[in-house]
Amino acid sequence: MGSLFQVRAADLAELRGIILATKAAPREVRNAINREMRANLNPIWRESIKAKMAGLPDVDRTILGKGARVKAGNSAQLIAGNSTKALSGGLVPNRWAKSWEFGTYDREKKKTYTRRNRRNSGTHTVSRRTRRQLPALARQGHAIWPSAAESIPRVISLQVQTVVRALNEMLGN
Known part of the structure; x- marks a missing residue:
């Protein structure tokens, strides 16, 4: 830390x-x-x-x-x-x-990225709330x-x- x-x-x-x-x-x-x-x-x-x-x-x-x-x-x-x-x-x-x-100040912030499909060819877009597990902001x-x-x-x-x-x-x- x-x-x-x-x-x-x-x-x-x-x-x-x-x-x-x-x-x-x-x-x-x-x-x-x-x-x-x-x-x-x-x-x-x-x-x-x-x-x-x-x-x-x-x-x-x-x-x-x-x-x-x-x-x-x-x-x-x-x-x-x-x-x-x-x-x-x-x-x-x-x-x-x-x-x-x-x-964190924004627990709802989304991270969007593309990844390859698992079974078929091609890609698709995925959105994740990567800060959701963090506690709310406390200065x-x-x-x-x-x-x-x-x-x-x-x-x-x-x-x-x-x-x-x-x-x-x-x-x-």
Whole structure:
């Protein structure tokens, strides 16, 4: 799915300081910080995603909920709808997650093409409503964006606390 939106470190002084401090830390400390962040942030993110998807249809939960995790690093990334394993019908969630998250403005749009006849010679025209299975347009998203808006303040504060605690322990030893 890639990145739907990001919190820029330039916008938050605390986050800028944490990024610089983490870059200056030794590799073992950075690895410990990343392990602790994954352990602390994954439950927060997954629970938020699960709560927002409670009222959505099964197909939406299947597509958007697959691959929900936190990619720890400098700085952490919240990931959802990122599974590359095809579903039973062939749909790959990370290719279609944006469409399922934001929907489409015209579910009745038709795609018309010609194809060869199966039994007799010649061709005929076929019309398909290719967007019919997508949800209606939601500019603020159905599940991932609202979950991220709810989770990001907690994620940033936990990230700051984790880095400060790890650096204090390193300097204390």
